[in-house]
Amino acid sequence: MTKPHLELTGVEMAFDTPEGSFIALDNINLKIKKGEFVSLIGHSGCGKSTVLNIVAGLLQATKGGCILDGHEINSPGPERAVVFQNHALMPWLTVYENVELAVQQVFRKSMAKQERRDWIHHNLELVNMAHAANKRPGEISGGMAQRVGIARALAMKPSVLLLDEPFGALDALTRAHLQDSLMDIQQELNNTVIMITHDVDEAVLLSDRIIMMTNGPAAVVGEDLYIDLQRPRNRVTLADDPTYVHYRQEVLKFLYEKQRKLESIAPRRDRPAAAETIKKAHG
Amino acid sequence: MSTLTTSGSGAGTSIWLKTQTERLTGARLAQACKQLILPIAGILIFLGFWHLAAPLVNTSLGAFPGPAQVWEQSGQLWQEHIDQRERADKFVTMQEERNARILADNPDASVKIRGYPGAPTFVDQIVTSLITVMAGFLLASAIAVPLGIVLGLNQYLQAATNPLIQIFKPVSPLAWLPLVTMVVSATYVSDDPMFEKSFLTSMITVTLCSLWPTLINTGVGVAAVNPDLLNVSRVLRLSPWTHVRKVVLPSSVPMIFTGLRVSLGIAWMVLIAAEMLAQSPGLGKFVWDEFQNGSSQSLSRIMAAVLTIGFIGFLLDRIMLMIQKKVAWNE
Numbered sequence: 001m002t003k004p005h006l007e008l009t010g011v012e013m014a015f016d017t018p019e020g021s022f023i024a025l026d027n028i029n030l031k032i033k034k035g036e037f038v039s040l041i042g043h044s045g046c047g048k049s050t051v052l053n054i055v056a057g058l059l060q061a062t063k064g065g066c067i068l069d070g071h072e073i074n075s076p077g078p079e080r081a082v083v084f085q086n087h088a089l090m091p092w093l094t095v096y097e098n099v100e101l102a103v104q105q106v107f108r109k110s111m112a113k114q115e116r117r118d119w120i121h122h123n124l125e126l127v128n129m130a131h132a133a134n135k136r137p138g139e140i141s142g143g144m145a146q147r148v149g150i151a152r153a154l155a156m157k158p159s160v161l162l163l164d165e166p167f168g169a170l171d172a173l174t175r176a177h178l179q180d181s182l183m184d185i186q187q188e189l190n191n192t193v194i195m196i197t198h199d200v201d202e203a204v205l206l207s208d209r210i211i212m213m214t215n216g217p218a219a220v221v222g223e224d225l226y227i228d229l230q231r232p233r234n235r236v237t238l239a240d241d242p243t244y245v246h247y248r249q250e251v252l253k254f255l256y257e258k259q260r261k262l263e264s265i266a267p268r269r270d271r272p273a274a275a276e277t278i279k280k281a282h283g
Numbered sequence: 284m285s286t287l288t289t290s291g292s293g294a295g296t297s298i299w300l301k302t303q304t305e306r307l308t309g310a311r312l313a314q315a316c317k318q319l320i321l322p323i324a325g326i327l328i329f330l331g332f333w334h335l336a337a338p339l340v341n342t343s344l345g346a347f348p349g350p351a352q353v354w355e356q357s358g359q360l361w362q363e364h365i366d367q368r369e370r371a372d373k374f375v376t377m378q379e380e381r382n383a384r385i386l387a388d389n390p391d392a393s394v395k396i397r398g399y400p401g402a403p404t405f406v407d408q409i410v411t412s413l414i415t416v417m418a419g420f421l422l423a424s425a426i427a428v429p430l431g432i433v434l435g436l437n438q439y440l441q442a443a444t445n446p447l448i449q450i451f452k453p454v455s456p457l458a459w460l461p462l463v464t465m466v467v468s469a470t471y472v473s474d475d476p477m478f479e480k481s482f483l484t485s486m487i488t489v490t491l492c493s494l495w496p497t498l499i500n501t502g503v504g505v506a507a508v509n510p511d512l513l514n515v516s517r518v519l520r521l522s523p524w525t526h527v528r529k530v531v532l533p534s535s536v537p538m539i540f541t542g543l544r545v546s547l548g549i550a551w552m553v554l555i556a557a558e559m560l561a562q563s564p565g566l567g568k569f570v571w572d573e574f575q576n577g578s579s580q581s582l583s584r585i586m587a588a589v590l591t592i593g594f595i596g597f598l599l600d601r602i603m604l605m606i607q608k609k610v611a612w613n614e
Contacts (some may be wrong), residue, residue: 058517092536156519
């Protein structure tokens with residue numbers, strides 16, 4: 001068997017809290033192939049972002065480790081570009097300058113000036129944002145800013161692209177639009193991608209593989225589901241596709257039956273009015 | 284059919300337009316009222332109150348001056364300045380003529396060029412004060428901004444220096460002044476001094492009092508950089524210097540400028556007090572001299588100085604605001 005592109009072995013993450021050590025992750029093992037699009041899904045607080053941050057190098061695992069192309073990961077780097085949930089663009093730089101900051105840093109030596117300029121424009125065109133190159137993040141919509149965040153990450157030519165709930169802060173239509181764009185880009189570039197999400201449709205539609213995580217504390221990989229659907233995928237035709245529906249059901253079952261989260265229902269008890277409305281609505 | 288609708292909607296449009304224009308003029312009027320008429324009304328009411336109340340306050344130097352007397356004295360101060368300038372020009376030309384004559388008689392003669400010995404006028408004092416305050420403020424900023432960045436980046440240093448900052452921040456300029464005077468006298472010894480000692484004393488006092496708001500705001504601004512942006516910087520592996528230049532500094536510019544504006548306001552207030560006490564040239568000395576002088580016009584002249592001080596302080600703040608709007612990305 002060939003060596004995996006990215007491998008997490010026995011990753012444990014403990015945080016120091018005033019009440020003692022809190023084990024967020026317990027023995028996470030993952031092998032990811034080159035070009036694979038992997039989604040991490042789980043309830044909020046299960047530590048999926050922690051896994052991503054460990055791969056990014058922003059956090060250090062307390063036990064176990066992470067190997068990318070034969071090198072251990074122990075600090076952040078542009079070969080593991082991150083797309084943050086809230087775009088994380090520098091508000092004082094224009095769209096172009098934001099991408100330029102990354103390109104300048106990564107390809108200062110390997111690309112000529114003109115080459116870098118073309119590369120920045122190429123990446124902005126890839127996400128359909130070339131028209132707003134001279135705008136500041138404050139002047140464009142959240143969806144557009146997130147596109148620029150993706151362009152900045154892609155411009156680093158990462159070996160792994162890490163997406164931390166990239167579309168979580170967007171409205172449903174913009175999200176669908178961006179998901180389609182991401183699928184097109186992925187089709188073209190064939191990046192290795194790890195995406196955090198809590199949207200079941202998003203996970204099934206975009207991924208080659210869905211890693212379902214159990215609830216924390218001490219979260220582990222619950223199920224590992226391979227999505228064997230033809231690409232390019234179309235959200236409208238897939239909606240009735242029995243295989244798609246089956247995969248979707250698998251994830252839903254895991255999240256809402258096997259790993260049902262009780263706390264998420266609890267707050268409703270504090271709001272009797274809301275509970276009443278729900279009861280009435282149900283009959 | 285189509286003509287009918289057009290004419291119908293045309294009538295509607297004209298009515299709509301009319302009400303729109305009426306509404307527009309109404310809004311514009313309210314806007315003008317707020318921006319121009321009300322401030323002018325406020326000033327006029329204040330002047331009226333001042334005019335009526337001033338004669339009721341009696342001092343050993345006569346009744347407190349009203350706006351009319353202050354206006355008259357302001358004109359007087361300006362006239363004195365013009366006269367002094369003329370005399371100074373005359374003095375210089377006379378001196379040049381005399382020197383030319385001496386040189387014509389004897390080309391090897393050494394000629395002396397003296398400055399005009401007359402007392403500085405009100406306008407000269409304003410210029411001196413402005414130079415001193417800018418020097419003190421620039422020195423304070425040159426210390427406070429870099430130091431604030433260092434403290435904001437390092438929470439240990441921040442914790443170590445915080446008590447010192449909190450203790451020195453509320454110290455009045457009057458308390459610093461004797462110490463600064465003594466230290467400057469003792470350390471700045473030179474046969475051909477570049478600066479007057481009195482200038483250095485007031486400048487350093489201004490610096491000591493005005494650097495705190497900038498220091499504190501810069502530290503807070505630097506420590507409050509969005510953690511996502513810090514992560515971007517880490518992912519990009521920016522060097523510490525690039526990190527400060529490209530991420531930390533621009534991100535804290537709005538906070539730094541807020542601090543700078545407060546600092547400049549304090550610097551101007553402190554300067555006047557320092558000049559009064561240190562007898563260093565400037566508006567403060569002008570006020571003090573008039574107070575000691577005790578003529579019947581002194582109070583009017585001091586009042587003119589007070590208004591000038593206030594107006595200059597306001598202008599300084601406006602200039603800072605303009606620079607802030609140019610530089611800060613959130614404006």
